[in-house]
Amino acid sequence: MNQEAGGRNRKRKRRNNHRKTETPSKKQTATATAAASSSVKQPPPTCTVAKTLPKPLSFLEKMKAKLAGGHFRMINEKLYTCSGDEALNYFKEDPSLFNMYHTGYQEQMSRWPEQPVNIIMKWLKDHPSSLVVADFGCGDARLAKGVKNKVFSIDLVSKDPSVIACDMSNTPLETSSVDVAVFCLSLMGTNFPNYLQEAHRVLKPSGWLLIAEVKSRFDPNNGGADPDTFCEAVCELGFTSVSKDFSNKMFILLYFKKKPKNKVSKGINWPELKPCLYKRR
Structure with a gap:
């Protein structure tokens, strides 16, 4: 009996040992799972970056922008449809209108793919810097700031100490004193x-x-005016047409040279230049 009982006990122990070998404990399973997880590369945590969107304009800001645009168009129309001395008196009465106009002007120019003043700067840089320049209707005197030449900057109002404020038809410059005269989008008055x-x-x-x-x-x-008719009138004034550049879709460039002998025709038939007016919104 004792031998039979001992045999049963030995068989029971072998079965228990076999189960321990086949079935791991919960603790062993958890440890194995953690080890496996640590050996597998996990994707880095995603970092969500919030995109900074432009702040929408408030109603008040929209109204201010609309009013500023309206003031620019009003002043622009005034300058194209009055004479130079009338424009001079207009800005003398309220100099702030000049700043308002040029703010709107710069906003309009920012939409152009190319600026004509940059082409004129390049032309001057391709010529001797000793040439003296008169910039008629200079605005913020950008031309003078962009070249090495001596430049007389002329406009109706002086926003800079270097700018000569006057009617462009009656400047304080001496006769036969400059080498280059520039009109960059400035033939605006009815008496151009x-x-x-x-x-x-x-x-x-x-x-x-x-x-x-x-x-x-x-x-x-x-x-608009016929460019050939306009050039003929300029030539009658005492110039020779050198070249015409119509390659830009926004503006044209005309190059003339003053004739050596100062002979000016009388009674020149000038064509009317179409005012550059912006649509009212």
């Missing part, structure tokens, strides 16, 4: 021929006249 006559007066013989203007002003199919 007087501006060109003044440029002719202050230019030295064989001096350069550079004109950059909005292309629509020289589109005869849409009420």
Whole structure:
């Protein structure tokens, strides 16, 4: 009996040992799982970066922008439809209008793919820096700040100590004192021929006249002046046409040289330049 009982006890122990070998404990299972997890590379935690969106304009800001745009268009129309001395008196009465106009002007220019003043700067840099320049309708005097030449910056109002404030048809410059006269989007008054006559007066013989203007002003199919007719009038004033550049879709560039002999035709038939007016919104 004792031998039989001992045999049963030995068999029971072998079965228990076999179960321990086959079935791991909960603690062993958890440890094994943790080890397996640590051996597998986990993807890094995703970091969500919030995109900074432009703050929408408030109703008040929208109204201010609309009013500023309306004021610019009003002043712009005034400058295209009055004479130079009228424009001078207009800004004398309220100089803040000049700042308002040029703020709107710069906003409009920022939409152009290319600026005509940059082309004129490049032209000057390709010529001797000793050439003296008169910038008629200089605005913020950007041309003077971008070249090494001596530049007389002229406009209706002086926003900078270097700018000469005057009517562009009657400047304080001496006769035959400059080598290059520039009109960059500035033939705006109804008496624009007087501006060109003044440029002719202050230019030295064989001096350069550079004109950059909005292309629509020289589109005869849409009420603009015929560019050839305009160039003929400038030549009658005492210039020779050197070249015309119509390659830009926004503006044209005209290059003239003053004739050595100062002979000016009388009774020049000047074409009317189409005002560059912006649509009211």
